[in-house]
Amino acid sequence: MKWLDRLIEGRTRDLAQRSSRRSFLARVGTVVAGSAATLPLLPVARAQDEGSVPESGDPHSCDYWRYCATDGFLCSCCGGSASSCPPGTEMSPITWIGTCLNPVDNTNYIISYNDCCGKSACGHCMCTRNEGDRPIYRPQLNNEYNWCLGTQHQTYNCSVARVIGKAFD
Amino acid sequence: MKWLDRLIEGRTRDLAQRSSRRSFLARVGTVVAGSAATLPLLPVARAQDEGSVPESGDPHSCDYWRYCATDGFLCSCCGGSASSCPPGTEMSPITWIGTCLNPVDNTNYIISYNDCCGKSACGHCMCTRNEGDRPIYRPQLNNEYNWCLGTQHQTYNCSVARVIGKAFD
């Protein structure tokens, strides 16, 4: 929630103009696939021949392409990165999933939005983009849940956006 | 702390101009006397023949005369009043003491600043005026302590300013 970010960061005056915000990814995310974060189990984890994901953009910004279904504090602003947790937290093994369009290769990637847990809110870089988000009765596609499940503690610190596969379009 | 009040209430821009603020009571408070809040024990509690304290000013404002040594949230903005605690809190039996000049009768009154305890911060109407405040090695005259002592819980909600006597000038 950008409005919440701005609120927490004390700059709210320009929110009214933003309420119909569109990111450059605005139309992405209607194709959504489920996945799991326990990746060693998964077929997608077994292939290693396609190399790395082409990148552009700033992982510290809510506009970064991977964050199309993020709802929370960006770990990249909290002592972690787009795909790693801050010191002293624990990454949740299960999570919600989104599909985001990578503008470099114009390809949809499947993103695992794991929460980092065990400390309370980072409070820095709140980011909400709900592309592909679905109601709470479809948990794997919902970012309103605190996904600190299967972790020692359920306190929520921040969220990462890990690329776990390509989606065939 | 008015700066903190403004911070918490999200309006901080005009603070710079305020930093040498003087209230109409600015020179009051150098005469300070100790007292206790367990009033039924005290000689001052036994006389009832002098009636009530003449009043002026707004008990919801940090400028109100009784608040000359207040440091905290005003209970009058938190569901209590200048001398009573909000619902569900507990008044601390001991406290710090100040002497404030009442502008109506130009008389110094002894004020007991009891804390209301057992809920966390009211967060409304933060007020700090340190007239008569002394360092922490003189506890009865110090408003930096959390005075939720002798109460079931030490969580701090807000502070009242009870008139407990007149000071002879």
Add this chain to the structure above:
Amino acid sequence: MKKLLPFLLALLLLVMGTAMAQLQPEPMGKIETLPEKWPAHWVLAHDVSFSRVMDGRTIVLDLDEENPARAYKGMMNNSFAAFMAQATTRPEIYFASIYYSRGTRGERIDVLEIYDKQTLSPIGEVVLEVPRAILLPQRFTMQLTRDESLVLLYNFTPAMSVSVVDPVARELRGEVPTPGCAAVFPTGERGFSSVCADGTLYTVQLDADGQPASTSRSAQFFDAGVDPLIEKAAWHAGKAWFPTFMGQLQPVDFTGDQPVIGEAWSMIDEETTGWRPGGLAPAAADADGRVYMLAHPEGREGSHRDPGMEVWVFDPDQQQRVDRYELAMPGLGVSLTRDREAPLLVVLNVEMALDVYDARTGELRKTVANFGAETPLLVYGAE
């Protein structure tokens, strides 16, 4: 107290030696109380304190009070995006809080906390053996049954279930599995329904002991893959109106033992092409059953929680919009006071202040800001 005695004695001596004129001191230990039945224009601002979520609070506000300082009637602490529900037949409010033995870590305990409305004090608790769901706050994660004999809480572990608590006996009655179905909508006298991913409602009727007596599943009435139903419904007197992503309004009558699913119709007309419902609490109903809906223009995939620029008022029986209110500030949530006479429409705006509108006219009456809340994401009219 033993440690206090020497201190108090020292203070006493100090005072006795100090020159003080005689005056009746103001009483020690006075604590305010509230009426048993709260006035219709009181609301509860449920501040989950998003960035300090272990130290949340719910603030009681009198919207008729002109002095903002006096509008604050008191506060109740709760923790970790607590669930909240009010009783109407008892002066009680319930919170489902989560605590850790070391604040943010250590041993977890989930408790249903019972608060008295007159004293704003906890008067009891029930330990919840099943971990409560943790999510952005919404109304239908905890509800009382219509007869108010049971409190129902939604669990997500990620198994989905509902905990059943007897708030009078202060006992946990059990856990009802609701696989694939979320939230709780009171159904009949002592039952509930949950909304399911397959587009149905799953309904459980409970016996006097809070044990499942019967279960049933409705026909499919929406397709979550095409136009998802938003579970954040408007609710009044056992009837719910659910918005969908694309702007349908789906009525469901939960007053009987089985929900009766009405005919959905579109809230969008030619004037409002491209608009969609949205927000954290997009819908509410008043005591006359009118539905208030936050809506924003240029709806798109992912805009279903965007702030609303307008509130639309619908007469759901007539299936028509009766008014459009332009908001002074974009809104994230709507709620109504309970009265029929002069109901107030409370809009949580994007600055986390409460804009109070005349529900009948849409006229902005006042803004309640800076009252000690960080993120009062849900506002409840006093029951």
Add this chain to the structure above:
Amino acid sequence: MKKLLPFLLALLLLVMGTAMAQLQPEPMGKIETLPEKWPAHWVLAHDVSFSRVMDGRTIVLDLDEENPARAYKGMMNNSFAAFMAQATTRPEIYFASIYYSRGTRGERIDVLEIYDKQTLSPIGEVVLEVPRAILLPQRFTMQLTRDESLVLLYNFTPAMSVSVVDPVARELRGEVPTPGCAAVFPTGERGFSSVCADGTLYTVQLDADGQPASTSRSAQFFDAGVDPLIEKAAWHAGKAWFPTFMGQLQPVDFTGDQPVIGEAWSMIDEETTGWRPGGLAPAAADADGRVYMLAHPEGREGSHRDPGMEVWVFDPDQQQRVDRYELAMPGLGVSLTRDREAPLLVVLNVEMALDVYDARTGELRKTVANFGAETPLLVYGAE
């Protein structure tokens, strides 16, 4: 985890049935760590979260990092205006937190929490049997002895005492009464002094078991009724410089077993008539023993915690002011980084942002704002 298994299996099946191209997924479970010895320009912003005090945190910031997002290195939770101290001979940070079994109420426990600097994780705790003082945060409520074998905490119940904890054995050693005397200043190798209302220092030397071996009291060196000593001293290498309400600077050398009380002198000259020291953390010293003092004009009774408009730099050996820095924004606290090469002066400003100045020149280098802190009332340079 048992509850998770069906869910994980369902997900697995879902994924296997989904068309996905092959790609090496990014690793699961990667957690960052920090160096054992933190760079000199890292600081700890101790955010007591004044309005949500049960959910406090201390944030590690790299002031050399130009990208504000990357300056945030991590965070440690703590609670109820926690006391804080850093070890230099072990990669450990200590907090004295207070928790209640129900967040803001219930059963209270006071604990010394031991955090590892590389993982920012708690690695141990010691339960404190004596309730810790609760007050606005300041540095000299918790200190390590000079040999770092013991942690000393100030208690106020309102009886005044000091708790002695062995952080290596993780055991409470005992409680030393300090009647009429507050705060802890490490004195000699394994002792401390407290400041007393009668204008003296009370000194306790401890044995290897943390038990009092000797006590002594200094001569009176200030009169709290005339010009109170402010216990929020500047400190470097066992030497302290205390401001007074009226602007004296009182040096005390705590390196020996008995404090050596130096000659006080006035920080105010003709240029600065009417100015006074003030703030929440008004004084700090750098590695060269220069003293930095927040000062405000038009000082008056009650202004001793007002924000400073300037920072004055003193050479205390020469008893003279060597510089005056005008602040970009009024300041409530000062602290210094530990390096001699290019020390930074960090000023907590009244908007709760950190203004970072070149300590040698007073030039404003940057402002660190919006980093997730509410009220970072104390800032500590990394030891």
